[in-house]
Amino acid sequence: MKLNKRYLRSIRANLPFYISASVLTMVTLLMFYLFYIAGVGINRYGDEFFSKYNVEDAAFSTFAEIPDEDIARLEKDYGLTLEKEHFAGVEEENFRVRVFSPNKKIDLYELQSGREPISDDEIIISAGYAEENNVQIGDKYLIHGRQYSVAGTFLRPDYLYMVENLSDDYKNVTTFFLAYMTPEEFENQFGSGSINNKVVYSEAADEAGFRREINEKYFMSDYLSADNNMRITFVHEQADMFVMSSWFILVTFPLLTVALVCILLGRRIRAEQKLIGTLSAMGYEKKKLMRHYSVYAVIPGICGGVLTSVAALLLAKPFGSLGLADYEPMKPRFTLPVWVAVAGVVIPTLIYYIAAMLRVRKLLKEDTVKLLAGQIGNNHRSRRVLSHKKASVKSKFALRQLIGNPGRSFVIFLGIFLGAMIVAFAFSFIDSVKAVGEQAHDEFGSFKYEYILNFLKNGAPEDGEAVLVLPYEDKKSRRFSLMGLDSDASLWNLTTVDGQPADIERGFYISTLCEAIYDIHKGDDFTFRNIATLEEYTVKIDGVIKNGYQSYLISSRKNAADLSGLEKDAYNAVLADRALDYSSEEITEIISDTTYKTQMENMMTAMGALISALMIIGMIVCIAALYAMIDTILSENSHNISMLKVLGLENGRINSMIISSNHILLIPGVVLGIASAYAVMAWYCKEFVEVEHIMIPATLYPKSILYTAIITVLSYVISLLLLRRKVDKMDMIEALKDDRE
Amino acid sequence: MFINVVNAKKQYGTGEAAVYALDNVNFSLDKGKICVILGPSGSGKSTLLNMLGGLDSLDSGYIEVDGRKITGLSKKALTEYRKKSIGFVFQFYNLIPDLTVEENVQVVEETAQNPLSIDEILKALDIEKYRYRFPKELSGGQQQRVAIARAMVKNPDLLLCDELTGALDTKSSRMVLKFIEQLNREYKTTILIITHNEAIAELADTVVRIKDGKIASVVENAKKSTADEIKL
Numbered sequence: 001m002k003l004n005k006r007y008l009r010s011i012r013a014n015l016p017f018y019i020s021a022s023v024l025t026m027v028t029l030l031m032f033y034l035f036y037i038a039g040v041g042i043n044r045y046g047d048e049f050f051s052k053y054n055v056e057d058a059a060f061s062t063f064a065e066i067p068d069e070d071i072a073r074l075e076k077d078y079g080l081t082l083e084k085e086h087f088a089g090v091e092e093e094n095f096r097v098r099v100f101s102p103n104k105k106i107d108l109y110e111l112q113s114g115r116e117p118i119s120d121d122e123i124i125i126s127a128g129y130a131e132e133n134n135v136q137i138g139d140k141y142l143i144h145g146r147q148y149s150v151a152g153t154f155l156r157p158d159y160l161y162m163v164e165n166l167s168d169d170y171k172n173v174t175t176f177f178l179a180y181m182t183p184e185e186f187e188n189q190f191g192s193g194s195i196n197n198k199v200v201y202s203e204a205a206d207e208a209g210f211r212r213e214i215n216e217k218y219f220m221s222d223y224l225s226a227d228n229n230m231r232i233t234f235v236h237e238q239a240d241m242f243v244m245s246s247w248f249i250l251v252t253f254p255l256l257t258v259a260l261v262c263i264l265l266g267r268r269i270r271a272e273q274k275l276i277g278t279l280s281a282m283g284y285e286k287k288k289l290m291r292h293y294s295v296y297a298v299i300p301g302i303c304g305g306v307l308t309s310v311a312a313l314l315l316a317k318p319f320g321s322l323g324l325a326d327y328e329p330m331k332p333r334f335t336l337p338v339w340v341a342v343a344g345v346v347i348p349t350l351i352y353y354i355a356a357m358l359r360v361r362k363l364l365k366e367d368t369v370k371l372l373a374g375q376i377g378n379n380h381r382s383r384r385v386l387s388h389k390k391a392s393v394k395s396k397f398a399l400r401q402l403i404g405n406p407g408r409s410f411v412i413f414l415g416i417f418l419g420a421m422i423v424a425f426a427f428s429f430i431d432s433v434k435a436v437g438e439q440a441h442d443e444f445g446s447f448k449y450e451y452i453l454n455f456l457k458n459g460a461p462e463d464g465e466a467v468l469v470l471p472y473e474d475k476k477s478r479r480f481s482l483m484g485l486d487s488d489a490s491l492w493n494l495t496t497v498d499g500q501p502a503d504i505e506r507g508f509y510i511s512t513l514c515e516a517i518y519d520i521h522k523g524d525d526f527t528f529r530n531i532a533t534l535e536e537y538t539v540k541i542d543g544v545i546k547n548g549y550q551s552y553l554i555s556s557r558k559n560a561a562d563l564s565g566l567e568k569d570a571y572n573a574v575l576a577d578r579a580l581d582y583s584s585e586e587i588t589e590i591i592s593d594t595t596y597k598t599q600m601e602n603m604m605t606a607m608g609a610l611i612s613a614l615m616i617i618g619m620i621v622c623i624a625a626l627y628a629m630i631d632t633i634l635s636e637n638s639h640n641i642s643m644l645k646v647l648g649l650e651n652g653r654i655n656s657m658i659i660s661s662n663h664i665l666l667i668p669g670v671v672l673g674i675a676s677a678y679a680v681m682a683w684y685c686k687e688f689v690e691v692e693h694i695m696i697p698a699t700l701y702p703k704s705i706l707y708t709a710i711i712t713v714l715s716y717v718i719s720l721l722l723l724r725r726k727v728d729k730m731d732m733i734e735a736l737k738d739d740r741e
Numbered sequence: 742m743f744i745n746v747v748n749a750k751k752q753y754g755t756g757e758a759a760v761y762a763l764d765n766v767n768f769s770l771d772k773g774k775i776c777v778i779l780g781p782s783g784s785g786k787s788t789l790l791n792m793l794g795g796l797d798s799l800d801s802g803y804i805e806v807d808g809r810k811i812t813g814l815s816k817k818a819l820t821e822y823r824k825k826s827i828g829f830v831f832q833f834y835n836l837i838p839d840l841t842v843e844e845n846v847q848v849v850e851e852t853a854q855n856p857l858s859i860d861e862i863l864k865a866l867d868i869e870k871y872r873y874r875f876p877k878e879l880s881g882g883q884q885q886r887v888a889i890a891r892a893m894v895k896n897p898d899l900l901l902c903d904e905l906t907g908a909l910d911t912k913s914s915r916m917v918l919k920f921i922e923q924l925n926r927e928y929k930t931t932i933l934i935i936t937h938n939e940a941i942a943e944l945a946d947t948v949v950r951i952k953d954g955k956i957a958s959v960v961e962n963a964k965k966s967t968a969d970e971i972k973l
Contacts, residue, residue: 387841387844387873387875388873393840393847393848393851394851397837397839397840397844401839404839640837640839642835643835643836643837644837644848645820645823646794646796646823646829646835647823647824647829647848647891648820648822648824648825648827648849648852648895649820649824649848649852650817650820650824651820653852728816732796733791733796733797
């Protein structure tokens, strides 16, 4: 068809549209691709690593050590693999290290660099700490009075997310690391050290029977299934969040973008109505015309899709690495599945193709005479707005342009909305994490320090307030803490969400996090079990205490002790409003009023690059969408612009007359974009509860709202500046020759 | 001399496809006169009008209007020139469809330095009763009168009319031409009309015939006819 010779010329003439439509398609699809690639890559790596290095199904400790000779029998009787892990915690001046004797069956390590420790003065250390602190092979560390040389770095499957204590909410690779030394050296230094038992169940294993026997014979002191161990679960949970985010992104941003490009395509085709009418009058078949115009529509789909695939291949590794910021330095393969790459090209292309076909089909149903006169789509009922009112022509024209072209106004609104939404979401993420750091401790109470002791005590501590904290689990093996406090305790928050003081002597209360995770509310019965004996208990919940960061059931110390079969005045933690003088042997963990803030600050540092990338994407989407639409507006108004130029109006005045009407769309676009971002963040935070076991309050500070508005307006201005010369370049004579309205 | 065109040349295309739209054109016109430029399609008359209106530039030669050389002026200066001195009327009106009759005229009036009264102009052109109508709601003749009103409201020194009756029936054409006569008489506006309609030449003080980009003849009308007298 000779008509096809127009392709190159027409594309060249409408290059800004094709570029911006392709960029829009690319940027939004890329967001999906990158999140998807990161999530799938991390998940695959986790599966392979866990399987290869035999990650534990559970870890437990007992008051009596399990004799070595019992292990083979237990393994045989219950269909499982069991290993005793020997370790020791050492606190030095600038760091804390957990030293292990290498395991042989479960939670094996993988060497990342260097070599195994051969001599007694060599260690290998966890790779995350080494990377964070730029530790080189051969560096020396003084541990437990002896100097060791770093021979290599490693990863192990139960520490891919390096939290020092399981109550921590964020990793610590700045002052905490793991280390292996030769078994002989470990024994020399620490004897048998502390023991943590690791177990892997086979499919036919009798887990309940095993746990009962362990408790009966060796007195279980703690049992932590891998499902409750965030050092392990975080790998899949964060990866699943990436995958979930990618699907969320797919059904919002690319969908909106595709809709936006389809509207733009429709308008471009409508602008060709005179030619379509002419060709139709000349006898061109409907099918041929539909095919001809659909090819134009295919361009942004193919270009955008191919660019996305190329960009995804190039960016998969660096972007995936941003997603790995929280983990130990894992090395997943970030690959773009062929079906995703093909779908990324085919789906938008197909949608654009169909949209163009339908548009041409609709046009061809119109009266050819009207097409030839270019009258389709010119029935602006809104023209009468302000026609009898005294107002400047500029204002009248602007208002009529705005409400007389709802499709056009919608696309501009959508561009502003999408940009503002993405940028505000990025800010909201930062603010919400900040809010955790700033508000968390207020929800805990007014204590400055919480000391978790290594052992049970009775009576009352010399200083501070006694707390009994014991791990329990629900029927689905999800852990929480049973807490017991004295009724006159003042350092722990005991005010219910109703604003009433909790009567812990008479009842049981849960935290808001516990309420969210277990879906148990005031007045409900809560059934849970002892992690050692698996004995079940049911209590009625008398109220909920606001605490979105800790999952606990709280009552009096006596009630908690009764449930656990302990002395009524037992305690194993102390709350204090000042630092107390406990030795490191006496305590397993200290939580201070700045712990959460520090953890959240570390989290933000790690995620900063990801958030910045999101903001840049938001700006690009905003600029590209607005650029494409404003370019379309200028093209559609070329006759008016030419005439105004002929009449002697300056370019600035013409620009402001044609485009200024859209400025008003900034207000709803930004407002709704911000509101939607907040709603999405609230949804995201809700999903986060299951994954991270923390209730992040969806937050957007006024400063962030202001920054979002500024960035969006800036993007809008940039798109206008990019088009500034278009009015200047518009040929007055050519455009006027064409006008036959 | 109000208009002075000297050795004006303009070529479109290159090589074998080159066409001289204006080929060494020279002519002049006094202030307050009506000049009709006659010629067949493609003769270069629209090109000459575009040059006089500052819409396009010459390859060589120059044009002076009211003693000011407009050839070589910057884009900004040309915009200012059009804004202050030039009124345009086109064959297909080129009204802004989203604006009413009054607003189409106001667009120019708002930027003019010494505008005429819109009411006066609309009354003079007998379109006052249509002031709140949109272009689509008017006949061709009425739209052309709106276009004239828009061109005249700035009280231009020079009114350039490109085939102003080309799209109109005889009755409407005569009415439009009567208004052109009236404007020339009342406001002393210099008017240049390009057309291929020989009859309109009888209205002119000066008739310029142009063919293949060259001036074929310049004739001063000894006896002008009125719009009512000419045979359209």
